[in-house]
Amino acid sequence: MNKTSVASSEHDLRDAYAVALDDIDVSNxxxxxxxxxxxxxxxxREEDPVHFCKDSMFGPYWxxxxxxDIMRVDTSPEIFSSEAKFGGITIMDDNKAVSLPMFIxxxxxxxxxxxxxxxxxxxxxxxxxxxxxxxxxxxxxxDSLPLNETFDWVRNVSINLTTQMLxxxxxxPWEDRAKLTRWSDVATTxxxxxxxxxxxxxxxxLQECAAYMTRLWNDRVNAEPRNxxxxxxxxxxxxxxxxxxxxxxxxxxxxxxGNDTTRNSMTGGVVALNEFPNEYRxxxxxxxxxxxxxxxxxxxxxxxxxxxxxALTDTEIGGKSIRKGDKVIMWxxxxxxxxxxxxxxxxxxxxRARPRHHLSFGxxxxxxxxxxxxxxxxxxxxxxxxxxxxxxxxxxxxxxxTRVLSPFVKGYESLxxxxxx
Numbered sequence: 001m002n003k004t005s006v007a008s009s010e011h012d013l014r015d016a017y018a019v020a021l022d023d024i025d026v027s028n029x030x031x032x033x034x035x036x037x038x039x040x041x042x043x044x045r046e047e048d049p050v051h052f053c054k055d056s057m058f059g060p061y062w063x064x065x066x067x068x069d070i071m072r073v074d075t076s077p078e079i080f081s082s083e084a085k086f087g088g089i090t091i092m093d094d095n096k097a098v099s100l101p102m103f104i105x106x107x108x109x110x111x112x113x114x115x116x117x118x119x120x121x122x123x124x125x126x127x128x129x130x131x132x133x134x135x136x137x138x139x140x141x142x143d144s145l146p147l148n149e150t151f152d153w154v155r156n157v158s159i160n161l162t163t164q165m166l167x168x169x170x171x172x173p174w175e176d177r178a179k180l181t182r183w184s185d186v187a188t189t190x191x192x193x194x195x196x197x198x199x200x201x202x203x204x205x206l207q208e209c210a211a212y213m214t215r216l217w218n219d220r221v222n223a224e225p226r227n228x229x230x231x232x233x234x235x236x237x238x239x240x241x242x243x244x245x246x247x248x249x250x251x252x253x254x255x256x257x258g259n260d261t262t263r264n265s266m267t268g269g270v271v272a273l274n275e276f277p278n279e280y281r282x283x284x285x286x287x288x289x290x291x292x293x294x295x296x297x298x299x300x301x302x303x304x305x306x307x308x309x310x311a312l313t314d315t316e317i318g319g320k321s322i323r324k325g326d327k328v329i330m331w332x333x334x335x336x337x338x339x340x341x342x343x344x345x346x347x348x349x350x351x352r353a354r355p356r357h358h359l360s361f362g363x364x365x366x367x368x369x370x371x372x373x374x375x376x377x378x379x380x381x382x383x384x385x386x387x388x389x390x391x392x393x394x395x396x397x398x399x400x401x402t403r404v405l406s407p408f409v410k411g412y413e414s415l416x417x418x419x420x421x
């Protein structure tokens with residue numbers, strides 16, 4: 001890390017320890033846009049790892065900040081519910097999109113049945129079939145990038161590649177594929193953050209998504225089964241008779257799930273290697289480290305900062321009494337920085353002994369269904385990048401990233417880079 005980053009970190013640390021412990025609110029979206037979240041979670045892990053915030057823009061909530069406690073919540077669906085009717089899977093109660101019923105926001109057995117309907121898309125044999133297509137698409141995007149001049153990595157690479165992948169998974173009309181990225185952004189944003197201005201605007205746009213996807217569904221439900229997400233759901237007994245709300249909810253889940261993790265990790269890897277140039281040099285000296293670097297990127301970035309549960313009964317975590325109906329937030333972004341679970345967790349280390357020991361994909365029944373596809377896309381992009389630009393710092397970050405204003409999607413709006421040749 002450079003001297004400016006160290007000085008900034010020290011300033012953030014002072015701010016985090018100046019506020020009263022009871023007044024810490026780690027759901028404040030500005031912490032993520034300004035990248036000042038780390039010291040607040042450090043303090044909570046050390047002083048109050050199960051922390052109650054009585055007043056926030058999202059209402060009162062519990063913060064679970066340590067790796068082991070998050071694991072306990074994530075693997076106890078009989079105590080901590082994901083059901084949409086209780087609040088769903090994010091802290092954002094007022095977001096009508098993420099409050100829709102969808103299989104990530106269901107408890108067993110319905111969750112298991114609906115998840116099973118789309119699981120074949122990421123089965124090992126299907127990923128093997130996709131690998132060549134992903135590599136060809138990645139090569140095409142990278143070969144089109146400008147050299148020796150500044151461009152936006154997010155727009156030109158991360159959004160471009162993930163949008164193409166989403167269109168493939170849905171067998172979505174290629175010429176309209178940008179709609180998928182737009183719907184993903186609309187579904188997860190906070191009104192006023194630059195994407196939409198109100199919940200009414202959000203749902204108006206997402207009704208367009210529902211109408212478009214319904215047309216595709218109607219075509220496929222009456223045709224032979226195909227190897228895309230819409231056809232799989234249309235021909236599954238568990239999902240073919242969904243309510244309109246479930247249909248839109250599951251479409252949005254698959255769109256967002258296929259977009260945010262990969263897109264923001266594609267950008268986060270470039271940021272991390274530039275912040276840790278010794279790791280960049282290590283990678284260029286041994287490109288075989290891409291395999292262990294990919295899960296380290298996903299841990300270090302943590303593209304979804306949290307998941308939410310609702311207590312179904314009175315219970316206790318870390319000596320704190322959590323009441324039935326309480327909102328419980330698992331801060332993956334904090335658990336991935338817990339030194340009791342991960343050695344030197346704030347460092348980006350591409351050859352960790354256990355690189356997949358992280359929380360970014362969740363645990364238990366809700367573990368990310370597309371985790372191996374995300375890793376495949378990230379592995380391919382770094383293999384192809386190193387083929388073209390094999391020297392340290394050839395992909396250079398030349399300005400500060402613009403980060404997303406959200407306590408949920410931990411991502412980037414833009415990142416100015418330059419490829420030096």
